[in-house]
Amino acid sequence: MxxxxxxxxxxxxxxxxxxxxxxxxxxxxxxxxxxxxxxxxxxxxxxxxxxxxxxxxxxxxxxxxxxxxxxxxxxxxxxxxxxxxxxxxxxxxxxxxxxxxxxxxxxxxxxxxxxxxxxxxxxxxxxxxxxxxxxxxxxxxxxxxxxxxxxxxxxxxxxxxxxxxxxxxxxxxxxxxxxxxxxxxxxxxxxxxxxxxxxxxxxxxxxxxxxxxxxxxxxxxxxxxxxxxxxxxxxxxxxxxxxxxxxxxxxxxxxxxxxxxxxxxxxxxxxxxxxxxxxxxxxxxxxxxxxxxxxxxxxxxxxxxxxxxxxxxxxxxxxxxxxxxDLPIEIVDRSDARTLPHINGHLRFRHVSFSYRPEQPALIDIDFESQPGQIVALVGPSGAGKTTAAYLVPRFYEVEKGMVEIDGHDVRSVTQESLLQHIGIVTQETYLLNATIRENIAYGRPEASDEEVMAAARAAQIHERILQLPEGYQTVVGAHGYLLSGGEKQRIAIARVLLKNPRILILDEATSALDTRSERQIQTALTELQKGRTTLAIAHRLSTILSADLILVMDAGRIVERGMHAELLQQDGLYSRLYEEQLQSR
Structure with a gap:
């Protein structure tokens, strides 16, 4: 304190x-x-x-x-x-x-x-x-x-x-x-x-x-x-x-x-x-x-x-x-920081390390590359460093060693405002304002037209449900969106990111807390959301990332395995054990 x-x-x-x-x-x-x-x-x-x-x-x-x-x-x-x-x-x-x-x-x-x-x-x-x-x-x-x-x-x-x-x-x-x-x-x-x-x-x-x-x-x-x-x-x-x-x-x-x-x-x-x-x-x-x-x-x-x-x-x-x-501001724009221009979404981690406390590293030598439009999944046990790694991209935390690059630009060399314009985030714990559904969807683009808001809602598989509500898009969702179900809140969050239209997408266990029906609806919405975007997906349910272009298996802050789903199963390592455990728990 x-x-x-x-x-x-x-x-x-x-x-x-x-x-x-x-x-x-x-x-x-x-x-x-x-x-x-x-x-x-x-x-x-x-x-x-x-x-x-x-x-x-x-x-x-x-x-x-x-x-x-x-x-x-x-x-x-x-x-x-x-x-x-x-x-x-x-x-x-x-x-x-x-x-x-x-x-x-x-x-x-x-x-x-x-x-x-x-x-x-x-x-x-x-x-x-x-x-x-x-x-x-x-x-x-x-x-x-x-x-x-x-x-x-x-x-x-x-x-x-x-x-x-x-x-x-x-x-x-x-x-x-x-x-x-x-x-x-x-x-x-x-x-x-x-x-x-x-x-x-x-x-x-x-x-x-x-x-x-x-x-x-x-x-x-x-x-x-x-x-x-x-x-x-x-x-x-x-x-x-x-x-x-x-x-x-x-x-x-x-x-x-x-x-x-x-x-x-x-x-x-x-x-x-x-x-x-x-x-x-x-x-x-x-x-x-x-x-x-x-x-x-x-x-x-x-x-x-x-x-x-x-x-x-x-x-x-x-x-x-x-x-x-007098609170220290740890993450600031450099004096020579540039505006990040239009990007394709080429994401590169170059031997990145990070720690929350001295001598307690959270990430150690993280190195991987994602081409524009690819899906890279981060999997592993709790505390492995998956979310920490993803949050280095929008600079929620600052890289200590190594470099995170977008289209060849070190994220520390561009302004935070321009960087965040190109990144969209959907988390497991969806946060909604105690405002109307329209205001929540248009949070990142308040100037968006009604047609654009509804188009984003359709793509997120939530438009029809909104129309069933007494006041439609003008329905106030209540504190933390309590009047909506978990799946409905998640789809509104997806619509919010769709309306923002970022080039890089971070999915932080976006479906881990949902039932099967809601997960299927969310997956349909996420498929639409991921089209043409570079996606960094933090996955708890391995069934949601089977088609990922690259799966990185993390443990204790390190990448211990990498490859596609079939390749990782053949290695009979940590990924294979995690996958078998989830199959047995169903």
Whole structure:
């Protein structure tokens, strides 16, 4: 499982700044708007209040009083309008940044090698794209702007308080250094809790993804494991409850101590300031203004002191997202990669080797050739390397030694996009989108006409069955095509490849899980599909590849036998044993 990167080691803060760089103009505008609002809300209002008490009242200046009262009425209107403008700019900025993060994550996940999806849990991936991104969204949309606003408001308030009375301001600050010391330490604890919380959420999403899909629900019900899975989910949910309670209580204890200080400090200012007013060393208006400023200062101070706590929690989210954004892209186009032109389909493996892990080779010295239009079958026991070999052609995995060539072009020397345009794949586990039959068939060619879609369906032996459905080609197939049988899904997958019309075809055990009738229909469709195409067929049922031009028998990553069906039977080797075993099992 991927682990979040370290903040200090990998420069998370620098990455955060880079995220906002394309929107530096909006950031600057937000800062200006917040500063204007802070000055009007924190500096002007107390000063107007002081002038009313110290000047308008003693001098009985009604004109000045009226003007100052009008100023007090106008200020909320102006600051309110400024807040609306600020919120609009802030929300749009946050949404643009979130859009960049979401699309960047999705694009990265589309670009990583296929092996990533064989090790990472689907629920973990979904959780990072949903729960983590949503958490970051809250930070960006409210946290950053509130942090900036409170910081500016606190600084402005402190300056005005200092100008009114320095000793009382110092008294107000009192225990502030203690809280400045505690805040980052509380934040570090919250950061760890936040990481644990997000991981627990990911575990819960993984459990949901595993047990609440059609296949998962069938597995659970089939083995009577409902209570067990419910208990697993309950345990994960209970862990989440404990983490969230711990997070809340840590923050509450910190805020309680601040709340006590918040109530003690004003009382001291009232007493000391009152003595100065009585001794005529401070005007009543200045004391009232100072207390008013103090009532504004402490809430903003509390928010500012919460910044380390909020930032640490947010960093845990960003680290998890950056871990995905930093996933290595193993298979990339070379700088001099060319577009693969129209091909005939001449396929050549030149002494190819590949391994998933060091010192554990999956393929060893694979060497064979297929002329255009020929069928080459890969057979052998499970784990022999058949699928791995086939998946080197479209570069789902990258050749480590040797070379895979199409019409003399090394597949690593051409662009992946142009390479995949010439390759079609039909797998044993057919995946259909929860969309209409037409949309599934036309997935590779959305612009295809209805006539072309239906022609592909006829060739795949599925057209008549589609017409029997209530909505024909507009029938929605359900999650993973569950409304269709296995054979029907497989024929739709064949129609999808027929419509794409590739020159090279990879069949990955396309009929191994079907009944005899469905297999016969699929074989008819495959015969149509293979016409004029170079076919690399991974076969479990040897009866399906008897007419192959070349059969390669693989075992432990090597080609141990090669030839046509009759030749291999005469060799009395692994192929002959596999064939006899399948005859006896019928």
């Amino acid at each position: 991927l682990q979040p990167t370290s903040f200090f080691t990998h420069g998370t803060f620098k990455r955060l700044i880079q995220i906002f760089c394309p929107y530096r103009g909006r950031v600057l505008l937000i800062i200006v708007l917040i500063m204007m609002n802070a000055v009007l809300g924190t500096a002007v209002v107390p000063e107007v209040t002081r002038m009313i008490i110290d000047q308008a009242f003693p001098h009985k200046d009604t004109l000045l009083l009226a003007g100052l009262v009008l100023a007090l009425i106008a200020l909320p209107v102006v600051t309110g309008l400024l807040s609306i403008v600020t919120d609009y700019v802030r929300v749009t900025l946050a949404q643009y940044v979130m859009h960049d993060l979401r699309t960047g994550l999705y694009a990265r996940l589309q670009a990583v090698a296929l092996r990533f999806y064989t090790t990472e849990r689907t629920g973990e991936i979904i959780s990072r794209l949903t729960n983590d991104v949503d958490g970051v969204s809250n930070v960006l949309s409210t946290g950053l702007s509130e942090t900036l606003s409170n910081s500016i408001a606190m600084l402005t308030t402190l300056i005005v308080m200092w100008s009114l009375n320095m000793p009382l301001t110092l008294l107000s600050l009192g225990l502030t250094p203690i809280f400045v010391y505690l805040a980052p330490r509380v934040g570090a604890v919250m950061r760890g809790a936040s990481k644990e919380r997000q991981q627990t959420l990911a575990d819960m999403v993984s459990l949901l993804e595993e047990t609440l899909t059609v296949s998962g629900a069938l597995l659970v019900k089939g083995f009577g494991r409902q209570r067990v899975e419910t208990a697993r989910f309950s345990a994960a949910s209970q862990r989440l409850v404990a983490i969230q309670v711990r997070q809340t209580m840590i923050e509450r204890w910190f805020l309680l101590s601040f709340h006590i200080f918040f109530n003690i400090a004003p009382a001291l200012v009232y007493y000391v300031g009152g003595l100065q007013v009585i001794g005529a060393r401070l005007s009543l208006g200045s004391l009232v203004a100072l207390i008013a400023l103090q009532s504004q200062f402490f809430p903003t101070l509390r928010q500012v002191l919460s910044i380390p706590i909020d930032v640490q929690s947010a960093l845990a989210l960003f680290e998890r997202l950056f871990a995905y954004l």
